[in-house]
Amino acid sequence: MANPGALHHWILALPENGRYSFSREEAASVSGTSPDAVKLTLYRLKRAGAIISPRRGFFVIVPPEYRAAGSPPATWFIDDLMRYLGRRYYVALLSAAALHGAAHQQPMAFQVMADAVERDIAVGRVRIEFHASNLVEGAATQPMQTETGSMVVATPETTAFDLVRFPEAAGYWSNIATVLSELAEKVDRAKLAALVPRGRRSDVQRLGWLLERIEQAELADALAQALAGTRLLPTLLTPAREDSGAIFDPRWHVVVNDDVEADL
Numbered sequence: 001m002a003n004p005g006a007l008h009h010w011i012l013a014l015p016e017n018g019r020y021s022f023s024r025e026e027a028a029s030v031s032g033t034s035p036d037a038v039k040l041t042l043y044r045l046k047r048a049g050a051i052i053s054p055r056r057g058f059f060v061i062v063p064p065e066y067r068a069a070g071s072p073p074a075t076w077f078i079d080d081l082m083r084y085l086g087r088r089y090y091v092a093l094l095s096a097a098a099l100h101g102a103a104h105q106q107p108m109a110f111q112v113m114a115d116a117v118e119r120d121i122a123v124g125r126v127r128i129e130f131h132a133s134n135l136v137e138g139a140a141t142q143p144m145q146t147e148t149g150s151m152v153v154a155t156p157e158t159t160a161f162d163l164v165r166f167p168e169a170a171g172y173w174s175n176i177a178t179v180l181s182e183l184a185e186k187v188d189r190a191k192l193a194a195l196v197p198r199g200r201r202s203d204v205q206r207l208g209w210l211l212e213r214i215e216q217a218e219l220a221d222a223l224a225q226a227l228a229g230t231r232l233l234p235t236l237l238t239p240a241r242e243d244s245g246a247i248f249d250p251r252w253h254v255v256v257n258d259d260v261e262a263d264l
Contacts, residue, residue, distance in 0.1 A: 007031040021080040024057040052123045058084045070124015074110035075146040088115040090141045096154040102182035156186040164207045177262035181214045189222035196226040202235040209252040
């Protein structure tokens with residue numbers, strides 16, 4: 001391949017082999033042309049809406065049916081993107097909950113947990129929202145098939161804990177309670193209890209209180225048993241709010257200083 005036209009053809013033919021992403025380095029290595037010629041070909045394809053670049057040096061092919069949206073779904077390229085960035089990750093929070101069937105409210109952004117801070121991405125109508133966590137390594141996840149391959153998704157149990165760890169990203173407590181009520185049927189009590197040592201005790205307390213609040217007694221009991229023998233300190237449900245007049249829950253030692261109403 002030694003001309004820009006051949007590179008153009010190679011890029012647009014990638015979907016025939018089930019691929020929808022590539023790097024600038026890969027394009028340069030297969031083109032046999034100068035860096036300026038590669039840059040010009042990529043520029044023209046981007047201008048035509050045939051490719052997008054969610055991150056510098058990483059490109060995604062936009063099939064004709066997604067040209068109006070400006071991007072294919074994030075599920076088509078998230079695994080390739082995170083591999084390109086060298087990040088451990090998993091699809092998380094409301095996006096993971098929706099994939100597990102808790103889709104009462106579709107998330108506005110595709111939420112991803114990464115092992116380091118990453119800037120959010122907006123390409124066309126697709127938004128990818130990143131959250132950093134030091135618990136990505138060793139987290140309970142599962143592979144999930146996508147239209148173009150597979151991606152790493154938090155298990156229902158990991159999702160339950162993450163919703164409590166990142167309440168702002170999850171739409172705060174009433175929305176979290178709603179999502180948990182839908183997610184609960186997919187949560188395994190033993191697997192949930194097994195995650196207790198990985199999390200902050202305060203998050204376990206908040207999750208246990210929420211599960212009891214939505215009448216998921218078996219799951220709440222599993223957490224209570226995992227906490228048996230440990231000293232629980234009073235924990236504000238919402239740390240940023242005052243606790244004046246708040247109710248103290250004696251089982252979970254949660255100071256309920258916020259309103260929680262699940263939309264069931």
